[in-house]
Amino acid sequence: MTDATPISETQAFAIEEQVPPRPSARLRFLMAPLEAFAALLLVGLIGLVLVAVFWRYVLSSPITAADEIASFLFLWIVMLGAVIAIDRGEHLRLALVINAVGPRARALLETTGLVVIGAFLAALLPSAIEHWIDEFPVTSPALNISTAWRIAGIPIGIALMLFVLAVKLWTEAPRRDLVTALVLVAATIGLLWLLSPVLAGLGKANILILLVGVIALCLAMGVPIAFCFGAGAMAFLVFSTKLPVTVIVGRMDEGMSSLILLSVPVFVLLGCILDATGMGKAIVDFLASMFGHVRAGMSYVMLGSLYLVSGISGSKVLDMATVAPALFPEMKRRGNKPEEMVALLGTGAIMADTVPPSIVLIVIGSVAGISIAALFASGFVVAFFLLLILAIAARWKARGEALEGVRRAPVSVIGKALVIAAPALVLPFLVRGAVTEGVATATEVSTIAVVYALIAGMILYGGLKAAQTYRMLIETAAMTGAILIILGTASAAAWVLTQTGFAQYLAAVMKGLPGGWIVYMAVTIAVFLTLGCLLEGLPAIVLLAPLMFPIAKDLGIHPVHYAMVVVVSMNIGLFTPPIGIGHYIACSIGKVDPDAAMKTVWFYLGALLLGLLAIALVPAISLAVL
Template sequence: MGAVHPAAPHAHGLAGSAGDASGEKRWLASLERALGYVIEVPAVIAVVAEVVILLAAVIWRFCLHQPLVWADELASTVFLWLAMFGAAAALRRGEHMRMTALVARCSPEWRARMETLAVATPCLFIAMLLWPAFEYAEGEWLIETPALGIPGTIREAALAVGCVLMIAVSVLRLLRHRTRNLAYVAGALALVAAALYLAAPTLQGMGNWNLGFFFVLLLAAGVLCGVPIAFCFGMATLCYLMCTTSTPLEVVPGRINEGMSSLILLAVPLFILLGQLIEMTQMAKAMVAFLASLLGHVRGGLSYVLLGAMMLVSGISGAKTADMAAVAPVLFPEMKKRGMEEGELVSLLAASGAMAETIPPSLVLITIGSVTGVSIAALFTGGLLPGVVLAVALAVLARQRISESNLKDVKRASFDVVLRTFVVALPALAIPVLIRSAVVEGVATATEVSTIGIAYTIVVGILVYRKFDLRRVYPMLVETAALAGAILFIIGTATCMAWALTQSGFSHSLAQMMAQMPGGKWGFLLISIVTFIVLGSVLEGIPAMVLFGPLLFPIARQLGVHEVHYAMVVILAMGIGLFAPPFGLGYYSACTIGRVSPDAGMRKIWPYLGALFAALLVVAAIPWISIGFLG
């Protein structure tokens, strides 16, 4: 909007139009800047509050032996507000995960229309959700929280407030699009709505077959058109409920809140912040420098360093996005300087993200333990060796595929250099040990342990590495909130979609079908691998596990499959799906972090995924790899 038509006949009119357009842009920019502060400042406060609350809970319980009984409740309430402010910040910054491979291939005209659709669809979904969210929050007023004794509305209103902020962001973004494209998109959405309204009786008569229409065809259409994944999940669920059931929409906000506010998920923003602190204080750089001094002179050595660094950092941050963000910026420039193709690099980075899914303290390990009752300590122990098996498979393939054409200036590091880099990296290398020890020794829960890592990183960064830039703290906290909000909003809408699938009986039917597969436990393991690769590509790993974990783990136990072994198999299968294009969100995260076009690795990643799949079959066939060290 506000663009000057090139055929304007009079210079005076042209100047006036340009002035109006410029004035409109300044007005929009001022509004967006003000809205940014309204969103970002509370988000930053919420991140800091979470760290303080959970760290205080650890200190009071472990050091003073006086547990703060209200800490978890307060942390959960603040966390829900953090998730919604973070989701709004991510929407404003354009950081909600979306697939743009098809959009990028369109003509400029159609690309502009699809970009408009990618803004308008979230706006429509949030507008449909807004009133039910307010009604749901209002209904919680008479329910008091057990520890703090405050009305439930204070907690549940976060979604409604977040919806208001996201609508404001969406409207301001829509105002930057051309009127013609807005008209096209409005007409297209109106046609889809009319078609769904008219087809509702037919869809109801299809029984559970209508799930394929809503959660395969409609969902895939939104994803391929570049609509952010979280809003595709939410819109598909709303359309399903409105067209085929009599379920009131007030149920949807409750399910989204339930998905986002689990105490286990508190680890997401805190581990993201820990990963960013490690990068800012140059601890990650120190660890990578030590590995590079050991292996950097070997052909393919930096590929080994990348894999080793991902395993090390995975034990620190717990979040795959944070892992890749800590490693790629340090290694990619040198790897490109050596003549490595960026498509191969981003493929190896994405595959290493899938490889590290079982390296503790993985968020998926924490989730699977919470929903299935499997010991998290056992999962942490069992997850190490499967990750090593997959890393070896990737290392063998990377040596064959990644060519280094410029090694003439690369020399083997002397023993003194290796020793010096080891001493420099030692405080950073201690973080994984600190985190695992704190969980195993009962000092802190898997959720709280990240705050110990944050405190340690800040102290060591200031006193030892002397790399703590105060100017970067605010942007880093905003980035933490935005990335966490984008992830948590996907989990919230995916949880809502999972609930809809559960109500339809589909998940129980799928579980029963898998239990009846021929081949006993081996047939069950094989169908589980295929199923979770598919689920991992269309869902985020945590929602898939929330949906199917409680159903499938009892079946695995009945068939004689050890629960830790089964956990490793399904987690690695989900990881492969999560990083597999065209739907895997992890692949696009790797491309964003590596600053590489998704098209560059779209074809090159498949050999790496094949190596992961082969290694997964080895892990599935040899249970000792997962359970040999459980004792």
């Protein structure tokens, strides 16, 4: 992502200004039908899940081929979404270095980053085609057709991304920058190729040089995160081993194709619907009528709204964008300083990220093999525990709040707000209840929730226009592609770490630490706080979950308890200035100078760190409801 308006927490890495995505006008001949096809596939996926739910729960006759068809559709949605994200500049990246340099250097870095993406995709395409050809003899058990039809989405998606990149470079990049970037990338590749005999003999040092080094360099250049991991994995395989590049394609396929992840695009679409229909704002208005008259009442409303809205939007950015405009004017009138409000907004979003349907929880369940139902149940409790801590901190901060002229809302006003908000208030409990009680899977529940939100939005909240719905489908496809391709390339990088023996080495070091599970928890918190500042949740989870969760289990730490510590640590890091990009998102939404807010956020971050220590040391907080 470059300058696009952030839609989800995972798009935060490129936030610079809140401007809408800019699809390339020169590519409309290609992108218009491709976007329509992606939207059609997304509607088909949702329709398929709904039909499967009806057949399973109403007719008691499961459709045996439903999962296979969904898997076929899902991979194509991911790859086409990645193409759309390339066109719109919505792939997720770390823009701190690019933002810190001058316009001339920035333009060169931008161009070089695109050339790096192109080099990676060009090198990957032949292996993707080979992987596709290898799948022709393999038939799916239920549909009895070649799985090559499914895998074809990978080489076609890569080829389309290459074409879009080529057009963008030719039409948008300054010629001098383009030539310079091509020479720099070609020279670097050539140098590594010449040094490959030397590099092959360095053993584990290549992990730092080729894997970590290439990833870090690409991140600093502003290359989207997915392609940073892909470039690092490819550099390691090509220049220090004799393993085929098809390994990367296979790992990407596996990382993007888990059926658990089918709920990701559906929950993303649900968040878009809630934002467009105003259902989230209805919840905020109801809570404001209930608690707005008490000291720190609007802070309580902000925290409560983030808790409930997150339970149905699944997006930190959408949560903040929904809550802030509704509450900030009244909070300012009561004497709250804008930087204080932004500090509470950001830390409240940290708290809310474990509330289902958290995409991070879905990913961690997929990667670490943990029950999504158990994670959802625990996430509600952990978030509520952190909510109480932040509420106490907010009450302390509001000691001097001005309440002159503030009156308790009449019962009639509260009742009217409740009637309007009731359909929206049902959603978080519908999602939690259905998943945690085992009534349905996260994918099934998310699909039902989308239909429910559409119907409620049309009948009670003003409805959605056809053009608006179409734009949401395209945005959902693009966001899904941007999220899932990170999981794919990070899976390839994680596989490289495992195959080199680094995982075993790390496990041995961790197990050898004195102090048992408590010290291991402290190391975990430090690691994920740091990675949360630098990487963000999804790639950090995919890289380290296969390494660290087995160690935690060997030390007697319950996987759900450990997952809560990992997620909360990561999110605190994401919002910790001066590096954590979440802090800048909150400031952008609240229109506050980040430097001013930086001085006030530490009080709330300190409160959350105390809460994190309590969660880490007291397993019952995470496990009481399991």
